[in-house]
Amino acid sequence: MVERDLSPAYRAIYAAVRRIPRGRVATYGQIAALAGRPRHARQVGYALHALRPGSDVPWHRVINGRGEISLRGYDGAAERQRRLLAREGVRCEASGRIPLERYQWSPRLRANDSAITG
């Protein structure tokens, strides 16, 4: 099991995910790069999958590069993630897609990074 001793890679990934402010989203690739591991987008997925319930890592703020929720094969997990995001003000379009142009987080904008108006 992973929870016992997390690899440095996982810790870096979790740290990066924790930096995503409320009301914003980031892509897997973005988190990977932010964690100092470019092109490790998939591993970001593994790391998030390995999270245990109740962790402080806002995993729901991570979506894929197309602005879609990437969860698959999980029972209602995609719906849960969508709900968590909606709760933060991030709502998806009718197609189910989340406009990255609008909600994607940029690490540089740390100051005013809360939810976007509208």
Added chain:
DNA sequence: AAACTGACTAATA
């Protein structure tokens, strides 16, 4: 150690 897998992405068609 080799093969398989996958919460990814970018490039084509």
Added chain:
DNA sequence: CTATTAGCCAGTT
């Protein structure tokens, strides 16, 4: 817009 291909790389079997 969707579908397919290829590249990717750590974790699991």
